[in-house]
Amino acid sequence: MIPASISPALYRQAFLVGAVFAVYGGTFGYPFQFDGIKEILHNQVIKDISRIDLIWNYNPSRFLLFFSFAVNHALGGVDTFGYHLYNILLHVGATLLVYHFIGLLFRAAARLEGEGQNRQMAGALQFFMALIYAVHPLNTQAITYIWQRSASMVAVFYLFSMVAYLKSSLDQMDGAPQERWKPWRALALATALAAMLTKQSAFTLPMALVLMEYLVISGSVARLRQRAIWLAPFLPLLLIVPLLTVFYQAGEVTHLAIRAVDVPPPLHYLFTQFDIIILYLKLMVFPVGQNLDHHFILVTSFWDSADSFALLMAILAAGVWLGRKNPMASFGVLFFFLTMSVESSFFPLPDWVFEHRMYLPSVGLYIALAALAETTTRNRGRNVRWSLLAVAVAAVALLGVATVKRNQVWATSASLWEDVVKKSPDQARGYINLGSVKKRAGEYSRAQELYEKAVELGGGAAEVHHDLGVLKRISGDLAGAETSLRMARKLKPDMIITALELGKVLEAQGKYMEAGAEYTAAANLSPTFIAAHSHLAALLEKMGKPDLAEKVYMNILKQNPGDGGALEAMARLLRARGENDAAEEYAARATQTE
Template structure:
């Protein structure tokens, strides 16, 4: 039997949570990947909560302060134990899914629906399952795995939580305001303040929340009724929130004149792709996102996606036609909903939400990687609301049991697929093997698979993939550095030197090849050459304790104990938690004292 939408919300929310917990139950030991290294593992800013809250955290990245605050809290509670990070990420995902449920349920109670179907909440219909189905699609879909399982991509999921929470509070405030009643007047104001606070948190978590005021305005005009003056007064505070992201840029410590003159750099993320080329490519990327929403197969962390340079490219032209058709469909459904089926408006709203929220990362702001699955996390909210509304329309003539069975099978299949996708994330080897199988012609997955093999001391396999990575991306230094490191450790000195020299030629400012070349010279007894490379590395990275330690080892080896003590002391002071640095310092001091004693006794 299909229940009324308000009859068992607690049971429905419990179902949502249980499905989400099942789908992500195998993620709690997934290791750190990619940007987790710089954002968490080697990020000293998040490792001292007092300093972080004292101003260093905001200075580190003012536009994403809330997101990095959550990382700092995780580190304070559990250090680099990944379990705590994954528990937090899953909790964010589950809360967001519950908010999707609540927002959809509130939308069905707005004046637009109440005027056209006043008895909807008193009757039993497939529409009563609409909020539940939207939330279940959101929580169970495998396309969400990158935003949930990839730890630092909580910036996308946490921003989405605040985004949906803000719109939920706004919708609730508007419903109470329209209902009137003296005792309720303070509640809309409080909820409006909560909506503004959530909006601020969203925009201080990730820049994608810049689109929130536009979605709020769209929501207001589609589902509520009010005179123009009163409506303007009600939505004005939220529309002003659009300034938060630009103000965050101005507050980054740079002169405003420099910021205005450097708009091109500010709206570009580590990419030299032209704006038009990026836009052309994004037409095909968005089509790929849509395909993954309907057919979530061949997911990858690192797509080998081409950059297109013209509207004349067939994939670009066909994708553009599809996207224009979708936009026109949303406008057609919006018009039809005014005099026909009200759920058509919810479908239209979901489609428009998808395009609006995707516009920050899939328009004319070039980003180095043209496609990443976590970018669909926020847009998918609108997509799943639209799909749930469509399902509600199509299932009206089905028996109640058949409707529930179809819903159950779809959600179960999605959750099982998500579980299987998360299993791939379980180790670096399985993860990068999967990426290489789906993009064999791309250098980066090959290089990361080589690193995974190297960490397991499977040097022969590591070398094969490192050489392939260098062949596929000959302009990148990292594969050559890994080749040189492996060959140096296996005694192939000449080949190692050649590979490391090539890495240095390609990127002389990268520290690792200098260190590795210094290591190779040191193990070969070429102390002068080793010291030369270590000194270059030290100039590039003066806070790296390992370089001081290595220089100390060389100085101790040539019996220059005074210098060895100095460099070991530097290493130990920078990294006091490293016992090997302390042992080396104590040993050098002891040898120096014995040497000085022998000199005095002569």
């Protein structure tokens, strides 16, 4: 029995919150993964929350995202509990916004169509669409993968702006006093600005507001013109992302000649995205085969993805056709394509496919489904409505279990990349990352196998050849190690550590002159790299050149007077030529540094 003082809507929202924590509650201890290691764990910028200027300059287009990471670091360091809690709370917020968004859209639809319609299913559909969104496994990457907070955070600001604008508009048209609807309009503008400073995908927000205004608020071009004054403050926001990109984003958007090394031509990227968007839709309907790193071959001809294009155009055409018959469903379909457009159209990104890119666009599909289901079941018998609800309950249960299981894949780096390798056996990146995990765990033989497979698949970056060379040296394959390290040096001549490792391998094979050249190269690349100087000096001793070795040791001590190895070496060299007093002085200094 629900107390009269508490509305059923409040209970529904409490249930939505509980559902989110039920499926994500086991993730609090999961580690940083993949890009999160570089962008969060090892990012010095977020470690001083007082340096707002540094956070801003690091990436203005994602300022609020990185500021949120700085808040997490200030409160809990690198303990992932707080980071996961923040992400889960964002998903709670997004879920509640979806709930209210669909409810307000039903209210807007009723206003356009007339209040006489029987809308018995609207409340239930509003709740179940939000609940499915809450527990759908396609959203796990945007929540459990800490770094992809960008997707969930921009979605919250984006949806809040849409909801606030819609509520203010409906209240205004219903004759509510200004003090009731104007604060919501101000919130809509503020959260739109926040979205623009969270992720570049917010660029489409002003267009989404115009679309919503036309289809579900105004209902006609004439009425839209009359209400254009309320949209006007949002239109200048379209300039924010391009301006920040041009003036600040040298690291993200560089000259096309440089970008061309890492990304495909725009048209080829677009053709490939036709197939990728179909994959996203399949995963939304049947979420089997989820993967952090889906393998796709670049589509270079339109005709190779023409079937996907035709299906997408059919969906888009249906959305346009529904404009008069079912404006809410039409808005949902068009919202999906609009919000997909930034990352899945002409502008090529290094990573062609990521499941978190559906986090915001999928909301449009839930809106369309809710609208179509409500229209289809309107004035139907009770059996039809109960059957639909039974299907919804079963879907929620199955999706919730799938989300819990999918989250378990993110529990460790090993489990994550094992999953990638299993599902994308022809993709080099999975083998590289799993190889790195195995190397850190001391499983050198397995790591070497994985790196070799990555090279076989074309994942032959300098860093991969370097790690493979080190692993071969550890296993005793010096000739193989030399080959791999020379390849790494060829691909990236300024890798200091590779020059050092190659020197070690050459020295172990008795190739002293070549080893000396590599140690010297490493020392020249970084004069303060003590390890290179130390190996060079030790090699010179081994080659019977104590005078040259002494000069190198003295150079080390000039940089670091307390270097114990260099002090002991100097003591040894001085004793060898009979300068015992000087040798004892160095030996004493070496003892003091221990």
